[in-house]
Amino acid sequence: xxxxxxxxxxxxxxxxxxxxxxxxxxxxxxxxxxxxxxxxxxxxxxxxxxxxxxxxxxxxxxxxxxxxxxxxxxxxxxxxxxxxxxxxxxxxxxxxxxxxxxxxxxxxxxxxxxxxxxxxxxxxxxxxxxxxxxxxxxxxxxxxxxxxxxxxxxxxxxxxxxxxxxxxxxxxxxxxxxxxxxxxxxxxxxxxxxxxxxxxxxxxxxxxxxxxxxxxxxxxxxxxxxxxxxxxxxx
Numbered sequence: 001x002x003x004x005x006x007x008x009x010x011x012x013x014x015x016x017x018x019x020x021x022x023x024x025x026x027x028x029x030x031x032x033x034x035x036x037x038x039x040x041x042x043x044x045x046x047x048x049x050x051x052x053x054x055x056x057x058x059x060x061x062x063x064x065x066x067x068x069x070x071x072x073x074x075x076x077x078x079x080x081x082x083x084x085x086x087x088x089x090x091x092x093x094x095x096x097x098x099x100x101x102x103x104x105x106x107x108x109x110x111x112x113x114x115x116x117x118x119x120x121x122x123x124x125x126x127x128x129x130x131x132x133x134x135x136x137x138x139x140x141x142x143x144x145x146x147x148x149x150x151x152x153x154x155x156x157x158x159x160x161x162x163x164x165x166x167x168x169x170x171x172x173x174x175x176x177x178x179x180x181x182x183x184x185x186x187x188x189x190x191x192x193x194x195x196x197x198x199x200x201x202x203x204x205x206x207x208x209x210x211x212x213x214x215x216x217x218x219x220x221x222x223x224x225x226x227x228x229x230x231x232x233x234x235x
Contacts, residue, residue, distance in 0.1 A: 081116065
């Protein structure tokens with residue numbers, strides 16, 4: 001069972017027309033955030049189904065798959081990594097975390113981050129990480145910063161440590177990237193769906209300091225009157 005064997009299976013599901021659409025959707029043009037990424041046009045359900053047949057892939061081969069130039073191959077590798085992580089003991093989880101962290105340069109589009117960061121980084125946020133989430137937050141890499149943000153989805157889903165989540169999200173108010181603004185706004189919205197009072201108190205303090213798109217995402221589930229009120233603070 002090898003990474004190359006999985007690549008050959010995936011190759012059979014190529015869809016050139018869909019690939020062209022994905023190249024545009026994931027901004028792979030020159031100067032765009034996904035520049036030079038290669039797509040085969042394989043649908044996500046197909047990728048997940050194929051991954052189910054390779055759950056015993058070794059970590060060495062999994063890491064090789066993660067180094068593929070093809071987006072869907074990296075996606076499959078991350079699906080396998082997350083599956084392995086969920087069933088692993090703490091010792092193996094730490095090994096999988098190390099694999100993840102040394103390959104963040106290959107986790108280089110928003111979907112790859114979003115399917116992996118909450119499940120690999122997230123469970124360690126309340127444990128000793130030697131400040132890894134803060135190192136990622138300070139990175140020049142857009143994707144490492146998004147990993148830092150999305151990892152906190154784990155705590156939100158578990159309905160834990162909301163103060164820690166909110167304090168961390170403040171680090172990104174001055175971030176230059178729209179994809180980070182949207183990610184932070186998304187996390188705030190998800191927290192608010194579980195505890196709107198807490199989110200409102202946070203917004204009462206910081207709405208004027210947040211990028212507008214971040215604020216819009218954060219208040220998306222508020223009633224129209226509340227949305228208008230918070231957006232008026234940005235004028």
